[in-house]
Amino acid sequence: MIQPAVVSASFRSALQAAREAAGSQNYPQGTLYVVATPIGNLADVTLRALHVLELADTIACEDTRHTQGMLRAFGVERRAGASLLAVHQHNEAEAAQAVIQRLADGERVAYVSDAGTPGVSDPGARLADAVRAAGHRVLPLPGASSITCLLSAAGLVGGASGAFVFEGFLPTKSGERASAVDRLRTEKRAVVLLEAPHRIEALATALAVLGSRGLTLGRELTKQFEEIVTLPAQDLPGWLAADGQRTRGEFALVLHALPTDAEDAGQGEAVLSLLMDELPLKTAVRLAAQISGAGRNELYQRALAIRKAQGDADEDDVGDA
Structure with a gap:
């Protein structure tokens, strides 16, 4: 400043x-x-x-x-x-x-x-x-505007023709936040989020279920200690933990658009999310893979991550898909 x-x-x-x-x-x-x-x-x-x-x-x-x-x-x-x-x-x-x-x-x-x-x-x-x-x-x-500021540096190409949606602050309660992130998993467009310093670690944990999907984070934009980093969503908790200064300041984040070749995976995750509410985990994964054509192992790992984020992972579910 x-x-x-x-x-x-x-x-x-x-x-x-x-x-x-x-x-x-x-x-x-x-x-x-x-x-x-x-x-x-x-x-x-x-x-x-x-x-x-x-x-x-x-x-x-x-x-x-x-x-x-x-x-x-x-x-x-x-x-x-x-x-x-x-x-x-x-x-x-x-x-x-x-x-x-x-x-x-x-x-x-x-x-x-x-x-x-x-x-x-x-x-x-x-x-x-x-x-x-x-x-x-x-x-x-x-x-x-922090929104357009970060978008201009994120280098978003491909995906849904450069389109983006603005989500702003996700819910503060863990369950509601996990549900919001679950909904964003199948959003093809880039998604812009905002977060405060005292909640950034919780948001990072919630976003980690998105695995290798690209994420650009801007911290203290335009200020003296500005940082902009692009990394897989699953790596964000570790990046924050590596330096105590990284949880300070105001944050804007861009969840990158789904790559074109991720459409089947996105459809598979959408089907998986619905089936997990009604069926055992392994059965939901098997049916989601058959319906969507998405990879069974990838869907299984996603299902485990979703359960973990929601705080109700069952140890009996852990094993080979």
């Missing part, structure tokens, strides 16, 4: 550039400006974001203290009467009404989350929906 004292001084020219580059554009009153802010490196802010943050009558934000620090780092000078308004996940519905009233009074209101693009796993979606429903304009200012 760039130190605020340094950034504040060096942003003087950036603020002037923002005024010159964006100042001639139209910024209607009575509008909510959804402003993306840096996810780590403060220099990733856009010129238009800087200009709108200077121009806004009110800055609605996820955390007023965090936003005050960010504005101070940018060297943004607030006009007399301008204010900060807390709008976070616990008060978003009620606070939206205060924003709507300010918009009705002709104010320009900017909304920022603590980092990245609001409304994507961060507060902001309910606010934008309420403002639009009340008849006011919502104007987005694009910028930093």
Whole structure:
């Protein structure tokens, strides 16, 4: 992270550039400006974001203290009467009404989350929906996002034509998380996940059942200790355990798309998942292999991994398939 004292001084020219580059554009009153802010490196802010943050009558934000620090780092000078308004996940519905009233009074209101693009796993979606429903304009200012940041570095090729789905945070309860991962096993497209440091090891254990499927992890993206690594899903727990620093920070992950030649295996796993709910493990594996054409040994190992992740592996099932 760039130190605020340094950034504040060096942003003087950036603020002037923002005024010159964006100042001639139209910024209607009575509008909510959804402003993306840096996810780590403060220099990733856009010129238009800087200009709108200077121009806004009110800055609605996820955390007023965090936003005050960010504005101070940018060297943004607030006009007399301008204010900060807390709008976070616990008060978003009620606070939206205060924003709507300010918009009705002709104010320009900017909304920022603590980092990245609001409304994507961060507060902001309910606010934008309420403002639009009340008849006011919502104007987005694009910028930093951990999702697109990691996707651009993951080097995803092939698979489902580069398509991806955004899952965000998986359930925190182990059983629900295991079920979510089981569902993702047959997802052909790349899958984007987010996770907090205190849950990353549990997520890694859950994802390990996906075996050799590719996974790209981004830790502390754009910050000083940024790490990006691509490895098989089954190797992620070991990678984290190899260095205590690796469980610190915020995480974004991309589960790679299923290779084209993995379609039979994916279908086999889908059938296996259904059969395991009704039949003994070995019987489910045998029938899944016959129905799908997938390899019997591979399905058997997958079945054991699923049972282990769910915490109900039966020692009597262990043996040759």
